[in-house]
Amino acid sequence: MPTIEIEHIHKTFGSLKAVDDVSFKVEAGEIFGLLGPNGAGKTTTIRIMLDIFKPDSGRVSILGGEMDEAKKNRIGYLPEERGLYQDTPVDRCLVYLATLKGLSKNEAIRRIDEYLIRFDLADHKHKKVKELSKGMQQKAQLIATLVHKPELIIIDEPFSALDPVNTQMVKDLLREERTKGKTIVMCTHQMHQVEELCDRLVLINQGRAVLYGQLEQIRRQFAGRELVVRASNPLPAGLPGIISCVALNGSFRLKLEPGASPQDVLRELVLQNVTVERFEIAMPTLDEIFIQVVKGSDG
Amino acid sequence: MAKFWRVFSYEYLRHVLRKRFIFALLSVPLFILFFGFVAVLMVFLEYNPRPVGYVDLSGVLKETAVLPSGADNIAPTVNIRRYDDENTAKSALLAGQIQAYFVIEPNYLQTGKVKLIAVEGTPSASIKSEFSDFLKTNLLASQPKAVANRIENGSVLTIISADGSRRMNSDQWLDIAIPIVAGLLFVFAVNTSGGYLLQAVVEEKENRTIEIIVTSVSPEQLMAGKIAGNLSVGLTQLLAWILMAFLAVILVANFIPSIQNPQINGQFFWLVPLTLIPAFILVAAFMAALGATVTEAREAQPVVGLFTLPIVIPYWFINQIMTNPNGPLATGLSIFPLTAPVSLPLRSIFTVIPAWQIALSLFLLMSCAAGAIWLAGRAFRLGMLRYGKRLSWQELFGRAGRAA
Numbered sequence: 166m167p168t169i170e171i172e173h174i175h176k177t178f179g180s181l182k183a184v185d186d187v188s189f190k191v192e193a194g195e196i197f198g199l200l201g202p203n204g205a206g207k208t209t210t211i212r213i214m215l216d217i218f219k220p221d222s223g224r225v226s227i228l229g230g231e232m233d234e235a236k237k238n239r240i241g242y243l244p245e246e247r248g249l250y251q252d253t254p255v256d257r258c259l260v261y262l263a264t265l266k267g268l269s270k271n272e273a274i275r276r277i278d279e280y281l282i283r284f285d286l287a288d289h290k291h292k293k294v295k296e297l298s299k300g301m302q303q304k305a306q307l308i309a310t311l312v313h314k315p316e317l318i319i320i321d322e323p324f325s326a327l328d329p330v331n332t333q334m335v336k337d338l339l340r341e342e343r344t345k346g347k348t349i350v351m352c353t354h355q356m357h358q359v360e361e362l363c364d365r366l367v368l369i370n371q372g373r374a375v376l377y378g379q380l381e382q383i384r385r386q387f388a389g390r391e392l393v394v395r396a397s398n399p400l401p402a403g404l405p406g407i408i409s410c411v412a413l414n415g416s417f418r419l420k421l422e423p424g425a426s427p428q429d430v431l432r433e434l435v436l437q438n439v440t441v442e443r444f445e446i447a448m449p450t451l452d453e454i455f456i457q458v459v460k461g462s463d464g
Numbered sequence: 465m466a467k468f469w470r471v472f473s474y475e476y477l478r479h480v481l482r483k484r485f486i487f488a489l490l491s492v493p494l495f496i497l498f499f500g501f502v503a504v505l506m507v508f509l510e511y512n513p514r515p516v517g518y519v520d521l522s523g524v525l526k527e528t529a530v531l532p533s534g535a536d537n538i539a540p541t542v543n544i545r546r547y548d549d550e551n552t553a554k555s556a557l558l559a560g561q562i563q564a565y566f567v568i569e570p571n572y573l574q575t576g577k578v579k580l581i582a583v584e585g586t587p588s589a590s591i592k593s594e595f596s597d598f599l600k601t602n603l604l605a606s607q608p609k610a611v612a613n614r615i616e617n618g619s620v621l622t623i624i625s626a627d628g629s630r631r632m633n634s635d636q637w638l639d640i641a642i643p644i645v646a647g648l649l650f651v652f653a654v655n656t657s658g659g660y661l662l663q664a665v666v667e668e669k670e671n672r673t674i675e676i677i678v679t680s681v682s683p684e685q686l687m688a689g690k691i692a693g694n695l696s697v698g699l700t701q702l703l704a705w706i707l708m709a710f711l712a713v714i715l716v717a718n719f720i721p722s723i724q725n726p727q728i729n730g731q732f733f734w735l736v737p738l739t740l741i742p743a744f745i746l747v748a749a750f751m752a753a754l755g756a757t758v759t760e761a762r763e764a765q766p767v768v769g770l771f772t773l774p775i776v777i778p779y780w781f782i783n784q785i786m787t788n789p790n791g792p793l794a795t796g797l798s799i800f801p802l803t804a805p806v807s808l809p810l811r812s813i814f815t816v817i818p819a820w821q822i823a824l825s826l827f828l829l830m831s832c833a834a835g836a837i838w839l840a841g842r843a844f845r846l847g848m849l850r851y852g853k854r855l856s857w858q859e860l861f862g863r864a865g866r867a868a
Contacts, residue, residue, distance in 0.1 A: 212675075215679050217675065217678055217679065234682055237679055237680055237681070238680075240679065242675065242676060242679045243676075244672075244675035244676065246672045246675060247672050247673070247675070247676065248671040248672030248673050249671065249673060250667070250671060250673060251671050253478065261470070261474050262673075262676060262680070264470050265467055265470055265471075265677070265680035265681050266680050309676065
C-alpha cells in the first residue's frame with residue numbers, strides 16, 4: 166500500500182490555480198522527489214498532503230487514510246518556511262517540539278542528546294537558537310524533524326544553508342532512514358541531489374504534474390539520439406548513420422541519423438578496427454530534463 | 465489533550481521563569497515601597513528639631529498650655545515655647561534657639577489671625593499643622609474631655625443603603641481603596657498577559673515555526689494552550705500582587721487602627737472573579753486574533769490600545785460612579801463588556817446593583833469572550849501561513865474566508 170496517495174487534487178486561491186489536477190503515489194521505503202520551479206505548487210501540494218490546506222476537490226490518503234491528529238506523530242516535516250524559537254535555548258526548544266510529537270520529556274531529552282552529538286551541536290545545546298549559525302540552525306531543525314522516529318519524512322530543501330561536509334552527512338542520514346524502511350518525500354531545486362538520492366519523482370509546473378515516474382525511466386525517456394564514444398585511436402570520418410561528431414573532454418559525441426541504431430554504429434566501429442574504450446547512449450541530466458520540460462510546458 | 469498541556473506549560477514557564485517576569489512581578493510593590501520610603505524620607509528631611517515659639521497677644525491660652533499627643537505623626541513633634549512678648553521671641557529666633565514663632569493676634573477669637581515669623585524661608589507645613597493642633601487642643605481644654613475629643617475628631621458617618629445590605633463608614637477608606645486597587649492590578653495583569661499572548665501568536669509566524677507546530681498539534685489545542693498559558697501568567701502576577709497587598713494591609717493595620725476591620729460586602733468578592741476571568745479571556749482572545757492577522761508584533765501595537773484602553777475608562781469617571789452609582793453612566797459602564805470588569809465590582813461597593821444588570825453584564829461579557837475565542841480561532845486558521853501579508857478584516861469576516 167502506498168504511503169501517500171494523491172488523486173486529482175485541485176486548489177485555487179482567488180483567481181490563482183495553485184494546484185491543478187495533480188495525482189501521484191509515494192511508495193513505502195522510497196525517497197521520492199517533488200520537483201518544480203518556484204511557484205509551481207509544490208508547497209501547496211505538501212500543505213494539502215499534511216491537511217494544513219483542504220483541497221477544493223480530489224482525495225489525499227496518507228499513511229493509509231485521511232490525515233488525523235494521531236498521524237501527526239508519525240510524520241516528520243521540515244518545511245521550506247522554517248525556523249525555531251529564537252530566544253529559547255536549543256535543547257529546550259527541541260524538547261518542546263519533540264514532546265508535541267508525542268515523546269515523553271525524558272525520552273525526548275535522551276534522543277535529542279544523541280542527535281546533538283551526532284550533528285556536532287552538543288557544545289551549543291544551552292545556547293539560544295539565535296546565537297547559532299544558519300547551518301547549525303538547519304541541523305537543529307533536522308533533529309526536530311527526525312527525533313520522534315517518523316515513518317514518513319517530508320523535507321523541503323534539506324540542503325540549503327549546509328556546507329559540503331554537512332550536506333554529505335544529511336545525505337547519509339537520509340539513506341540510512343530509507344534503509345530503515347522510512348518513506349521520504351524530498352522537495353528540492355538541487356537536481357544533482359535528486360539524481361543521487363531519489364528513486365522516483367514528480368515534476369510539478371504551473372500547478373500540474375508534468376513528469377512522473379522512476380528516475381531512470383524518465384532519463385531514458387528524455388535521452389536524445391546521441392552517443393558518447395571514447396576510443397584509443399581517432400574515429401574514422403564518414404561513419405554511416407552519423408550526422409555529426411564533436412570532440413568533448415577526450416570523448417566524442419555522435420549524433421545519429423533518423424533510422425540509425427546505436428548497435429549499427431558500434432558494429433561499424435568494430436569493423437573499422439577502432440579500439441572502443443567507452444560506448445554509451447548519452448543520457449540527459451535531470452537539470453536538462455527539468456529545463457526542457459518546464460520550458461516546453463511554459464511554451 | 466496532552467498536547468494542550470504541553471503548549472500550556474511551555475507558554476507559562478517560558479515567561480514565568482524569565483528574569484523579566486520576576487522583575488515585572490516585583491516592580492509594582494517595589495515601586496510602591498520606594499514611593500512610601502521617599503515620602504517618609506521627605507518628612508524626616510523636612511523635620512527640624514528646634515522648638516517653635518509663640519506669643520499670645522490675645523490671652524486665649526493659659527500659661528501652662530499643653531501639647532497635643534502627636535500619636536498619628538510619623539516624625540516626632542517639636543517643642544512649642546511660650547514667649548511673653550515679640551521682642552523676646554525675635555531675640556530667641558535670631559539667636560537660633562527657635563526655628564520660628566507664631567504671634568496670636570489680640571483679636572484672634574474674632575478673626576482667627578495668627579502671624580508666623582521665620583528667618584530661613586518658609587517653615588515646613590508640619591510646623592503649621594502642629595501649631596494648629598496645639599491651638600485647638602488648648603482652646604478646647606476647658607470643655608469636657610468627650611466633647612473636646614468629638615470636636616477634634618469629627619463624626620464617623622455611616623452610609624447605609626435603603627435595604628440595609630450596604631454599609632460604609634466614612635473612616636473606612638480602605639473599603640474604597642480595595643476595589644480601586646484591585647481594578648488597577650487587573651488592568652496591569654491583563655495588559656501583561658495580553659502583550660505576552662500577542663507576542664506568542666505572532667512569534668510562530670515571525671520565526672517560521674508555525675508549519676512545524678500545526679503539523680504536530682491541532683490549531684484548536686495550540687490556541688487554547690497559548691491563551692490558557694498566557695492567561696495564567698497574568699493571573700499569577702495578579703495573585704502575587706493581591707497576596708503582597710494583603711500582607712501589606714495586615715502589616716499597616718497594626719499601625720492604623722481604622723483599617724483593621726474593612727467592611728466590604730460579599731457581593732464584591734464574587735463579582736470580581738465572575739467579571740475578571742471572562743474579561744481576561746476576552747482581551748486575551750482579542751490579542752490572539754490580532755496576533756494572527758498581522759505578520760509582526762510591532763504591526764499590532766497601534767491596535768492594542770483599542771482593547772486595553774476601555775478597561776481603564778471607569779477610572780476617569782470614578783467620581784461619578786461613587787456619587788451616583790445607579791446613574792446612567794455608571795450603569796452603562798458596568799454593562800459594556802470592556803468596562804464592566806472594573807465598573808461592576810466598584811459599583812457594588814456603593815449601591816445595591818439590580819440583579820438584571822448583573823445578569824446582563826455577565827451574559828454580555830461571557831458571550832463576547834466566547835465570540836472572541838471563535839474569532840481568534842478563525843483568524844489563526846486564515847492567517848497562520850500568511851508570511852509578510854496581513855489578513856484583512858474583510859477576509860476575516862467575509863465569505864471567502866469561510867471556505868478556506
